[in-house]
Amino acid sequence: MRCAGWSRSSSSACWPARWRSGRPCGSIRPRRSGAEVKARVDAEKATEPRVAILLEGVRKRYGRGDTAVDALKGVDMRVAPGEVVGLIGPSGSGKSTLLKCLGAVIEPTAGRMTLGGELIYDDGWKIPDLRALRRDRIGFVFQAPYLIPFLDVTDNVALLPMLAGRPNSEARDRARELLDALGVSHRAKAQPSELSGGEQQRVAIARALANRPPVILADEPTAPLDSERALGVMKILEQMAGQYRTAIIVVTHDEKIMPTFRRIYQIRDGRTAELSEAERAGLARGA
Ligand SMILES: Nc1ncnc2c1ncn2[C@@H]1O[C@H](COP(=O)(O)OP(=O)(O)OP(=O)(O)O)[C@@H](O)[C@H]1O
Numbered sequence: 369m370r371c372a373g374w375s376r377s378s379s380s381a382c383w384p385a386r387w388r389s390g391r392p393c394g395s396i397r398p399r400r401s402g403a404e405v406k407a408r409v410d411a412e413k414a415t416e417p418r419v420a421i422l423l424e425g426v427r428k429r430y431g432r433g434d435t436a437v438d439a440l441k442g443v444d445m446r447v448a449p450g451e452v453v454g455l456i457g458p459s460g461s462g463k464s465t466l467l468k469c470l471g472a473v474i475e476p477t478a479g480r481m482t483l484g485g486e487l488i489y490d491d492g493w494k495i496p497d498l499r500a501l502r503r504d505r506i507g508f509v510f511q512a513p514y515l516i517p518f519l520d521v522t523d524n525v526a527l528l529p530m531l532a533g534r535p536n537s538e539a540r541d542r543a544r545e546l547l548d549a550l551g552v553s554h555r556a557k558a559q560p561s562e563l564s565g566g567e568q569q570r571v572a573i574a575r576a577l578a579n580r581p582p583v584i585l586a587d588e589p590t591a592p593l594d595s596e597r598a599l600g601v602m603k604i605l606e607q608m609a610g611q612y613r614t615a616i617i618v619v620t621h622d623e624k625i626m627p628t629f630r631r632i633y634q635i636r637d638g639r640t641a642e643l644s645e646a647e648r649a650g651l652a653r654g655a
Pocket residue numbers: 369370430431437438439457458459460461462463464465466
C-alpha cells in the first residue's frame with residue numbers, strides 16, 4: 369500500500385520557533401517511576417470504553433456512475449482497548465481504503481465508526497475538527513519511520529503533544545517515558561540518521577503513542593524487516609498496546625508475523641470476516 373507520508377503536514381514553517389532555532393525546549397523533570405505509570409494505566413483501564421474501535425456497515429464508493437468503484441461494501445469490525453489485531457487481504461481488497469476511512473483521511477460513503485467510545489462517523493462526520501482527531505486520537509505507524517531528520521529523537525516524539533497544546537515540559541516528559549518503555553532512551557539526543565533501522569522504527573512507535581491515542585493504525589510496519597526484527601516490532605506493539613491500553617490494527621502481508629495475532633480480520637472484495645482459529649493456524653503454517 370502507498371504510505372500517506374507523515375512528513376507531508378510537517379512544514380517547518382508551522383513548528384515552534386525554538387525547534388527552528390535548534391535551542392532545547394522545556395525543563396528537565398524527573399522521570400515517572402514504573403509504579404506511577406502502572407497506577408495511571410490502571411486508573412485509565414477502570415474508566416476506558418469496552419470497545420476502542422467499532423465499525424458498523426462502513427461503505428466507501430469512489431467516483432460515481434459507470435466508473436464508480438465500491439471499495440468497501442459494509443465493513444464490520446470490533447477491537448478492544450489493548451488489543452492488537454491483524455488485517456489481511458489480497459491486493460485491491462480495500463485495506464488501504466479502510467485504514468484511510470478509519471484514520472479520517474477520506475470520508476466513508478455510509479456506516480458508523482466509533483473510536484475510543486466516541487461516535488465519529490454516522491453517515492457523516494460527527495467530529496468538527498478532523499485534523500485534531502487525527503493528531504490526538506489516532507497514531508500512525510508506516511513501513512518507513514518518517515522521522516524528521518533535523519530534530520533529535522526526543523523532539524521527534526514530543527512534537528505531536530506540543531502541537532496538541534501540551535506544555536513543553538509535559539511533552540518532553542512523555543517522550544522520555546515512551547523512549548524508556550521502548551528501550552531507546554539512551555538514543556534520546558541522537559539525530560535520526562544516527563539510529564539503526566530498528567531503533568528508528570521504535571522511535572516511530574513512540575511518536576505514534578505520544579498523544580496517548582486510543583487507536584494506532586499500522587500499515588505494513590514489518591515489511592522491510594528480517595524475521596527477528598519483525599517479531600521484535602510485533603512484541604513491542606503488543607507490549608505497548610497492553611501498557612497504554614491502545615487498540616492497534618496492523619495491515620500486513622507478512623507471513624512471519626501471522627502467528628503473533630490472536631485475532632485476524634480478512635478483507636475480501638470490500639467485506640470483512642474474522643478468521644477462525646483453524647484459519648489462523650493455517651496462515652501461521654503458511655498454508
Ligand atoms: N482514489 C481512488 N479512486 C478510485 N478507485 C480507488 C481509489 N483508491 C482505491 N480505489 C479502488 O478501490 C479498491 C480497493 O483499493 P485499496 O487501495 O483500498 O486496496 P488494498 O487492499 O489496500 O490494495 P493493496 O494491498 O494493493 O494496496 C481497488 O479496486 C482500487 O482500485
